[in-house]
Amino acid sequence: MSDIAVSLKDLTLAYGDTVAVPDLNLDIHRGELIALLGPSGCGKTTTMRAIAGLMTPTAGQILIDNTDVTRVPPNKREVGLVFQSYALFPHLSGFENVAFGLRVRKTPEAEITRRVEAGLQLVGMAHLADRKPAELSGGQQQRLSLARSLVMKPKVLLLDEPLSNLDARLRLEMRTELQRLQRQTGITMVFVTHDQSEALALSDRIVLMKDGRIEQIGSPESLYNQPQSVFAADFVGYENIFAVLPSTTATPDRCTIKNPHGQLQLDYPVAADHIAWRPTGVVIGSGGHHGTVAAVAFAGQQREYVIDTDAGVIKADIDASVTPVAVGDTIRFDLPLSSARLITAQP
């Protein structure tokens, strides 16, 4: 039991009459780096704000280190939050930003100096301690904001879209940095993101949310390879998703799949409600289906094809070394069972 850092029990969160999160149950393990993943409006940020105490639940409990903190005000919860826009104090230097919380807690001056310097060191910002936030780059502000939370030794550190305001290169750097900080400090980290690649790369465990409910929880590998629902499959990149029509007794070795745009015939039976392929799982140049190339985009390693078919567009990513097919040409493609993900609705 003691390895649970945060426990949400039957948590209901509402804005007025609008319920954002109904009846959520979630255990976050100590020392874990966990992602709350989902599209905007799925309740992930609301859940994070509730853990921080910035939002009061309408029902349910929040436990931190096995203590009920549901009614504990945010300034007494010892929860850190790194804001999406960093929320540094513009009038204070880097050092004073990091020292802010310690000063509020009336920490002795010598200890403040020691802990702030250690904190700045930890995030590699010691040489910029005298700068005001406005004189720092986005990445540096991010580090400072991390240090400001970390020096307080929070029981949980919450991060709101930690990588979304950074450019591609910094994003990669910060991703590694966050994992290092997590290992080094052992602090439980919960981060909120709408970006599946960010969640997959960074976290030990992913909580995929939709409409305030948990759609799926699991390791990045399991979410990526075994999405349990159409929503999860779509979210992790299975862009070609079809419903499976029941096979008729006349043709037990084949089946029909459909989406809102039309139907396709498969030459093998499928025992599932839905079947989905990633663009990389679609084969072109062979197979029993025909389509017209609507668009081709070169993306380095591969070419991204958009193919018009009897069932709307199919997306296919083909190795760039394969000779490209011109837009407007008719091509053959295959939807093999080997690269398909079968999804059966949970009872």
Add this chain to the structure above:
Amino acid sequence: MSQTWASRVILSLTLLFLIGPFFIIIFAGLSAGSTLSFPPDGLSLKWYLAVFSVESFRQSFMLSMLLAVFGTLTALLLGVPAAYAICRYKIPGAETIKLIVAAPIIVPGIIVGLALLRYLVVPLNFTVTLALFLAHTALVLPYAVRVVTATLENLRTDIEEAAILLGCTRLQAFTKAVLPNIKSGILAAFILGFVTSFNQVPVSLFLSGPGVRTLPIDMLAYMEITYDPSVAALSALLAFLSIAIVFIAEKTLGFSRYV
């Protein structure tokens, strides 16, 4: 080409129209004669010095100063929380509140003065000084709310939440995270309020009593009896004071950002 030339003429005439009277006042005050006239009757600094020896000017200057300082401070004490509430909370009828707060700017001063006289001083027996203080506070309040609101709107809201998560109470979050970041806006509001209050005529006109007059009113009264250049000299001095305050404010705060 001719358009540029024409617009320059119009600009020059406009500036002359605006600034011209100011120069007339400066020179009228430099007169060596004993009546207010332009061009001045010879040149001397005697009227500029004479201003300081008029007892009633000294008294009314003190009253105007006290009104400007304490009226503005009180307006800020009320206006800063009001601005904060308008900016940060979804108050029902916030727009209406903004309009009511701005009313003293829109309603002619004469009406405000008459209303205060008729409904505060006469029936409630308020002293004239208290009525003046209330009137000046009310007049400055719109400026305080407006300038501080503008400053607050440029300040991100998440720093307060950040402060709270670092252990602050709501009040500490305001004093430690918000206040230091809006202090130049508050100072700008103070200067604007001070100048507005100090130069205020119509309201104070109604709220004057025996021995209780603000400086502009006292100058009016003085002119009715004594038509000498000292009033011109005093006007010029006051104008220089206002200009100096606003100039320093512009240099140190970038005052024009707030007004």
